[in-house]
Amino acid sequence: xxxxDGSRVGRVVLVGAVIGLLVGAAVAPTVWDRASGPDxxxxxxxLHSTITSDTASTVIDNLREARQNDSxxxxxxxxxxxxxxxxxxxxxxxAVKRTKQVMPVVTSVTGMAAxxxxxxxxxxDEIYVTPASSVGSVGVRATIxxxxxxxxxxxxxxDKGSTATRTEVRQxxxxxxxxxxxxxxxxxxxxxxxxxxxxxxxxxxSGARGVELGLADSVGGIDTAIRAAxxxxxxxxxxxxxxxxxxxxxxxxxxxxxxxxxxxxxxxxFGNQGVETVHYLMLHGSVAAPKTEVVANASx
Amino acid sequence: MxxxxxxxxxxxxxxxxxxxxVVTAGAGVASDALGGRDTTQPDAPAYxxxxxxxxxxxxxxxxxxxxxxxxxxxxxxxxxGNAVGRADMxxxxxxxxxxxxxxxxxxxxxxxxxxxASGTSALNETLDDADAFVVADPAAAYSSSEADAVxxxxxxxxxxxxxxxxxxxxxSTSSLLGLSTSATTAGSGQPNAVAARHGLSFNADYLYxxxxxxxxxxxxxxxxxxxxxxxxxxxxxxxxxxxAVTHGDAATAAISAENVSRESxxxxxxxxxxxxxxxxxxxxxxxFLSPDGATVADNEVLVGNVADFLVSGTxxxxxxxxxxxxxxxxxxxxxxxxxxxxxxxxxxxxxASNATNTTNxxx
Numbered sequence: 001x002x003x004x005d006g007s008r009v010g011r012v013v014l015v016g017a018v019i020g021l022l023v024g025a026a027v028a029p030t031v032w033d034r035a036s037g038p039d040x041x042x043x044x045x046x047l048h049s050t051i052t053s054d055t056a057s058t059v060i061d062n063l064r065e066a067r068q069n070d071s072x073x074x075x076x077x078x079x080x081x082x083x084x085x086x087x088x089x090x091x092x093x094x095a096v097k098r099t100k101q102v103m104p105v106v107t108s109v110t111g112m113a114a115x116x117x118x119x120x121x122x123x124x125d126e127i128y129v130t131p132a133s134s135v136g137s138v139g140v141r142a143t144i145x146x147x148x149x150x151x152x153x154x155x156x157x158x159d160k161g162s163t164a165t166r167t168e169v170r171q172x173x174x175x176x177x178x179x180x181x182x183x184x185x186x187x188x189x190x191x192x193x194x195x196x197x198x199x200x201x202x203x204x205x206s207g208a209r210g211v212e213l214g215l216a217d218s219v220g221g222i223d224t225a226i227r228a229a230x231x232x233x234x235x236x237x238x239x240x241x242x243x244x245x246x247x248x249x250x251x252x253x254x255x256x257x258x259x260x261x262x263x264x265x266x267x268x269x270f271g272n273q274g275v276e277t278v279h280y281l282m283l284h285g286s287v288a289a290p291k292t293e294v295v296a297n298a299s300x
Numbered sequence: 301m302x303x304x305x306x307x308x309x310x311x312x313x314x315x316x317x318x319x320x321x322v323v324t325a326g327a328g329v330a331s332d333a334l335g336g337r338d339t340t341q342p343d344a345p346a347y348x349x350x351x352x353x354x355x356x357x358x359x360x361x362x363x364x365x366x367x368x369x370x371x372x373x374x375x376x377x378x379x380x381g382n383a384v385g386r387a388d389m390x391x392x393x394x395x396x397x398x399x400x401x402x403x404x405x406x407x408x409x410x411x412x413x414x415x416x417a418s419g420t421s422a423l424n425e426t427l428d429d430a431d432a433f434v435v436a437d438p439a440a441a442y443s444s445s446e447a448d449a450v451x452x453x454x455x456x457x458x459x460x461x462x463x464x465x466x467x468x469x470x471x472s473t474s475s476l477l478g479l480s481t482s483a484t485t486a487g488s489g490q491p492n493a494v495a496a497r498h499g500l501s502f503n504a505d506y507l508y509x510x511x512x513x514x515x516x517x518x519x520x521x522x523x524x525x526x527x528x529x530x531x532x533x534x535x536x537x538x539x540x541x542x543x544a545v546t547h548g549d550a551a552t553a554a555i556s557a558e559n560v561s562r563e564s565x566x567x568x569x570x571x572x573x574x575x576x577x578x579x580x581x582x583x584x585x586x587x588f589l590s591p592d593g594a595t596v597a598d599n600e601v602l603v604g605n606v607a608d609f610l611v612s613g614t615x616x617x618x619x620x621x622x623x624x625x626x627x628x629x630x631x632x633x634x635x636x637x638x639x640x641x642x643x644x645x646x647x648x649x650x651x652a653s654n655a656t657n658t659t660n661x662x663x
């Protein structure tokens with residue numbers, strides 16, 4: 001081999017080495033990520049408000065996004081809600097059940113999971129509470145507008161104004177109670193220490209008592225819940241993505257979306273812009289003194 | 301660089317590009333085929349409709365017409381801020397009117413103060429005209445003299461029906477920007493002042509049943525518990541937020557709710573809701589008299605029995621009133637059960653003073 005040949009080979013090797021170094025440097029971050037980066041994401045889905053069809057839609061959309069996004073491997077529900085509209089609460093329950101089919105869903109009760117809020121939580125794999133957080137209030141109520149035909153109106157039937165007789169509303173509230181209580185019994189079957197009729201008292205329990213009664217699983221903060229969800233999904237390294245619930249409008253926070261009589265009534269909170277109808281609510285606490293009310297349980 | 305080499309290089313590039321696209325597309329299709337995240341309609345066992353919808357409680361029939369033996373005058377108290385008015389007891393009023401009896405609503409003697417002497421006097425005059433007196437949910441308590449008057453009326457053979465619901469205090473609250481003001485106004489009360497004269501007392505809290513109820517925990521079932529005429533023909537009644545009526549041995553329970561709980565103490569047991577003590581009947585519910593409740597289960601039978609109770613008394617000790625066709629003592633047959641043949645000594649004393657009063661008034 002001549003000197004000329006030797007130096008040519010040396011140049012080729014050098015060029016190859018430089019190219020290899022450059023390519024390697026370009027690929028290295030990806031390989032590093034693959035080797036040491038998170039295995040997937042845990043989505044923290046917030047429910048931090050009363051449940052109306054709008055707030056429920058956001059949470060349901062977030063859960064659907066979690067199911068469809070391949071990088072998300074587990075969901076933690078961050079619940080602080082006194083409940084709200086019955087129909088929206090049932091939608092949330094079904095959305096959580098559907099999400100549970102494809103990934104672990106763990107709930108962290110960061111304040112209160114009452115009534116419809118607990119309905120949302122109950123389908124998850126595990127429920128984490130703190131001693132001061134609250135769970136329960138498994139009950140239904142209906143607010144009824146004034147019966148009869150309002151003055152100055154012509155309607156086509158006796159129930160057009162109030163939508164149903166009191167007896168019919170009572171039966172419907174009972175049907176909703178059966179669905180709610182039955183769902184809680186079915187979902188918490190193994191651990192629940194309360195009978196269906198005891199549950200129907202609709203008491204709100206402290207987190208610690210909730211664990212004792214089987215309404216929740218463990219005491220722990222939201223980071224414990226996130227780690228549990230990641231562990232259930234088989235993630236040792238994970239990223240946390242927070243999906244926030246919508247903030248209520250400034251007006252409603254100031255109480256200015258109330259009725260003309262100054263109270264935040266069911267219509268103002270759950271109704272359709274001032275139209276007063278029967279509202280079926282899975283709600284803890286009172287929105288106002290409604291004209292008449294049918295309650296399915298002793299303390300709902 | 302020569303042209304053939306360029307062509308060869310370009311060809312290699314295109315081939316590699318195509319291969320990359322095809323492999324990616326294939327991987328994508330394969331990935332879709334694997335699916336992985338497909339979900340199905342979740343199973344919600346409690347939503348099974350066969351278990352979900354409650355069975356409606358039988359709501360049919362008609363309230364039987366009250367016994368039409370002799371025309372009687374039934375006076376309903378409306379002078380004490382009573383929460384229950386004519387519309388709320390329409391089925392009872394209809395049963396009485398269809399039986400040929402007269403129903404009047406006593407609105408007071410024109411005096412603004414019910415506890416004044418003139419108020420009591422007006423009540424006495426009204427009771428003179430009456431064969432039966434109904435007091436339902438008085439917001440204003442009966443004064444001692446008024447209670448004496450009603451008690452004496454019962455001791456003289458007049459029938460007294462006392463109805464009481466859970467006492468309420470109506471509160472109106474207004475709130476703006478977190479500042480709230482509330483005003484308390486009178487709600488409804490219970491006729492305890494009168495009931496106490498006859499050894500009866502209405503409890504203040506409602507009864508509930510979490511398992512065996514008429515589709516709501518506050519709608520409890522009642523069943524006959526005595527031989528009293530109030531329960532004749534009754535198999536099962538429904539009360540709404542009924543209160544228990546406590547009584548001594550002198551009174552008998554007609555209809556009781558079994559295995560129900562009291563709201564205040566949460567103690568479960570059998571509680572009397574309809575009680576009869578001689579000429580006085582006390583019932584811890586008014587909903588069963590309303591158009592909404594009067595035909596639920598056997599409530600229509602109970603309403604009919606109540607109507608019969610009101611018109612089957614034998615009133616003595618009164619000279620009769622100026623109100624027209626008031627029946628004189630002895631001119632009618634006693635119907636129903638448990639009508640008092642006479643009065644106790646103690647009652648006679650109070651009855652005598654009132655009799656004097658009414659005699660003078662009528663003379």
